[in-house]
Amino acid sequence: MRVFPEDGPLALTQSAVVTHETHRCTVDGCPNLAAYRVMLYDFEPIGGTVRFEADVSCPYLCREHAADNEVQARGDRGTHARVVYPYTNRGGEHGVSLYLDLLPADTA
Ligand SMILES: [Zn+2]
Numbered sequence: 001m002r003v004f005p006e007d008g009p010l011a012l013t014q015s016a017v018v019t020h021e022t023h024r025c026t027v028d029g030c031p032n033l034a035a036y037r038v039m040l041y042d043f044e045p046i047g048g049t050v051r052f053e054a055d056v057s058c059p060y061l062c063r064e065h066a067a068d069n070e071v072q073a074r075g076d077r078g079t080h081a082r083v084v085y086p087y088t089n090r091g092g093e094h095g096v097s098l099y100l101d102l103l104p105a106d107t108a
Pocket of ligand 1: 031063064
């Protein structure tokens with residue numbers, strides 16, 4: 001299943017579609033190519049509502065900023081939590097940030 005067809009196949013051909021023009025790290029002033037697409041995930045236990053969608057407040061992160069984002073995250077990551085991240089989920093939504101690999105691990 002291709003969850004994000006706009007990102008192309010998650011395979012060798014991906015290097016052809018992940019470019020600085022289309023997939024730059026969203027952090028202000030960062031020149032790096034994005035290594036991850038950022039998603040927001042939440043499960044609301046009373047109604048059973050699942051939210052899994054692109055983080056429009058910070059759609060792409062490079063490897064360095066994704067690591068910063070996790071190390072500096074504050075808050076309990078329990079069910080339906082509000083976690084405060086330095087770069088992602090700027091709208092303060094319930095849920096946690098998830099990262100989908102855009103690049104092979106040895107690049108960017
Ligand atoms: Zn960056």
